[in-house]
Each structure stands twice: as structure tokens, then as C-alpha cells.
Amino acid sequence: xxxxxxxxxxxxxxxxxxxxxxxxxxxxxxxxxxxxxxxxxxxxxxxxxxxxxxxxxxxxxxxxxxxxxxxxxxxxxxxxxxxxxxxxxxxxxxxxxxxxxxxxxxxxxxxxxxxxxxxxxxxxxxxxxxxxxxxxxxxxxxxxxxxxxxxxxxxxxxxxxxxxxxxxxxxxxxxxxxxxxxxxxxxxxxxxxxxxxxxxxxxxxxxxxxxxxxxxxxxxxxxxxxxxxxxxxxxxxxxxxxxxxxxxxxxxxxxxxxxxxxxxxxxxxxxxxxxxxxxxxxxxxxxxxxxxxxxxxxxxxxxxxxxxxxxxxxxxxxxxxxxxxxxxxxxxxxxxxxxxxxxxxx
Numbered sequence: 141x142x143x144x145x146x147x148x149x150x151x152x153x154x155x156x157x158x159x160x161x162x163x164x165x166x167x168x169x170x171x172x173x174x175x176x177x178x179x180x181x182x183x184x185x186x187x188x189x190x191x192x193x194x195x196x197x198x199x200x201x202x203x204x205x206x207x208x209x210x211x212x213x214x215x216x217x218x219x220x221x222x223x224x225x226x227x228x229x230x231x232x233x234x235x236x237x238x239x240x241x242x243x244x245x246x247x248x249x250x251x252x253x254x255x256x257x258x259x260x261x262x263x264x265x266x267x268x269x270x271x272x273x274x275x276x277x278x279x280x281x282x283x284x285x286x287x288x289x290x291x292x293x294x295x296x297x298x299x300x301x302x303x304x305x306x307x308x309x310x311x312x313x314x315x316x317x318x319x320x321x322x323x324x325x326x327x328x329x330x331x332x333x334x335x336x337x338x339x340x341x342x343x344x345x346x347x348x349x350x351x352x353x354x355x356x357x358x359x360x361x362x363x364x365x366x367x368x369x370x371x372x373x374x375x376x377x378x379x380x381x382x383x384x385x386x387x388x389x390x391x392x393x394x395x396x397x398x399x400x401x402x403x404x405x406x407x408x409x410x411x412x413x414x415x416x417x418x419x420x421x422x423x424x425x426x427x428x429x430x431x432x433x434x435x436x437x438x439x440x441x442x443x444x445x446x447x448x449x450x451x452x453x454x455x456x457x458x459x460x461x462x463x464x465x466x467x468x469x470x471x472x473x474x475x476x477x478x479x480x481x482x483x484x485x486x
Contacts (some may be wrong), residue, residue: 309348
């Protein structure tokens with residue numbers, strides 16, 4: 141079905157927005173580059189004008205550095221004007237936590253390296269060495285050709301197990317972002333990800349995040365608004381489809397309300413994976429796209445850890461076809477109104 145749509149879709153797509161184009165991105169996991177069989181689909185969507193950005197891991201959740209994996213892709217992407225975003229996991233970093241006998245690791249009160257199931261290993265955000273190390277990785281990403289560095293896991297762990305240096309969490313995160321701003325090239329952009337709930341909460345106490353104080357220090361924020369990750373009772377609606385739409389629409393609106401005088405872009409991560417899809421409605425990708433568009437987000441990023449975007453691509457094509465159809469109808473109405481006004485005035 142996906143390839144049938146590709147074969148009939150127009151090759152030239154009109155520009156939607158004036159000025160700075162919105163980000164229409166796809167997260168491409170390292171596994172996609174090892175296998176390479178999903179990259180052709182991505183470039184087909186780029187050729188159609190439906191996708192213009194890619195998010196790539198340069199430092200993953202275990203602290204593995206992955207620059208060498210992308211040399212060929214970066215060169216190809218640059219030739220096609222693809223906007224490249226480097227996803228850098230900051231404080232969740234097993235490799236750095238075990239380096240130098242655990243000197244930089246988040247630690248239990250006993251002095252042992254902190255660990256909790258489902259949370260993993262973390263480094264201590266209060267340490268300047270940890271911040272400097274991540275600034276170095278950021279600058280390596282810019283040197284490699286990335287246009288933007290997106291900080292993920294820029295928080296403390298969500299687990300319940302206590303650890304040392306638990307005070308001043310938000311202050312430590314903000315200090316890192318201030319160091320980033322001082323050290324990044326002026327023409328490059330920085331951004332960060334948030335849990336979807338961060339948009340609605342004043343402070344996430346465990347994680348140490350505050351939306352306003354962190355967002356004002358970056359060029360863009362990427363709230364992860366996966367409908368499957370919200371509690372079933374959160375924003376209940378009459379149907380699954382309307383709730384999926386509302387979760388995206390109202391969350392983007394809420395984010396914009398919290399940054400009234402700020403020029404930070406708001407670009408949600410949208411769910412292109414199937415987990416709990418039975419609770420989201422059949423057209424859950426389409427409804428997320430519509431919610432983001434209606435709320436005037438600055439774009440979107442599709443997330444699928446396995447790299448299978450066949451459903452996401454199909455619904456993006458369907459959404460764009462409907463979008464341009466509606467735009468054409470609106471333009472025709474405008475032209476007819478203008479013609480009638482001229483006739484009446486004559």
C-alpha cells in the first residue's frame with residue numbers, strides 16, 4: 141500500500157509555510173543504519189517533499205558514541221538539504237558512569253554506583269566534568285555536520301531509589317544549559333526533549349525539570365506527546381480518535397501558553413509505533429498530525445524505535461493530500477469572494 145501511494149503521489153509539493161520551514165522529521169535509530177533497508181523509504185519521502193529532517197543518535201542511552209556510523213548518510217543528506225538533528229543522551233550514560241572507577245557516576249549514599257531496574261546507570265549532573273564532557277560531544281556533532289543538537293535524558297532518573305547529591309536538581313540542569321549556550325557556535329541550534337507531562341506540570345520533582353526555565357535557554361523544545369504514554373484518565377474524551385487529537389492539540393497549545401514571550405520552537409514527538417494502538421483509534425497517526433498542525437506547532441518528529449514508518453508515511457501522505465485540498469478550496473473561495481466584490485463595486 142505504501143509503495144503504491146508513493147508511485148502516484150505528485151513529485152513536487154507546494155511550500156506550506158513562508159519563511160523558516162517547519163521541521164518534518166523522522167527519528168532514525170542506529171539499527172536502521174546497520175541494516176540500511178529502511179533508509180530508501182526515508183529518502184523517498186524526502187524526494188516527495190514530505191520530510192525534511194532526520195534525528196540521529198550521536199550518544200545513546202548507554203553512552204555509546206556513534207559518529208562513525210553516519211559519515212555516508214550525512215554527506216548524502218547535505219546534498220539534499222536535509223536538516224540534521226543530533227540526539228545526545230546527556231545524564232543517562234552507563235559508559236561514563238563506569239569510567240575512572242565510577243568517579244562521575246550518580247551514587248548511592250553508601251558510595252556504590254547507583255542503579256535501578258528500568259532506570260539504568262546515570263552520571264551526576266552536579267559535576268562540572270560531566271557537563272564539560274557533554275559540551276565536547278555537542279561540539280563534535282556540530283563539526284560532523286549536524287545543524288542542531290537535541291539533548292535527551294537531560295534530567296535525573298525517575299526511579300525511587302535514593303542517591304547522593306539529590307538537591308538543586310533544576311539548578312544543575314540549568315547550569316549545564318548555560319554552559320552549552322556559552323560554548324556552542326552562534327549559527328547552530330540547541331534543543332531538548334521533555335516528557336509529555338512536563339508541559340502540564342509545574343516541576344517534575346524526581347526528574348528536576350521545569351518547562352519554562354529550561355525552554356528559555358534553547359532554540360526548540362520537543363515534548364514527547366505519545367498518546368500511549370498518557371494515563372487513560374488524562375484528558376478523557378468521547379472517542380479514542382478525538383482524545384488522540386486533543387492530547388496533541390491541547391498539549392502544544394499549553395506549551396505555547398507557558399512561553400508567551402519566548403521564541404522557542406515547539407515541535408512535538410509523535411507516536412508512529414503500535415504500542416497500545418487499540419486505545420488510540422484507527423487513524424491515530426493522522427489525528428496526531430492534525431492536532432499538531434491545528435495547534436500551529438513548529439513541526440513534528442515521528443518516533444519508531446524499530447524504524448518501521450510504513451503506517452506513519454501512509455498517514456502523512458493522506459494528511460498532506462487533505463491539507464492541500466482544503467487549502468485549495470479555501471483559496472478558490474477567496475478568489476470567488478474577491479471577484480464578486482469587484483463586480484459589486486463596479
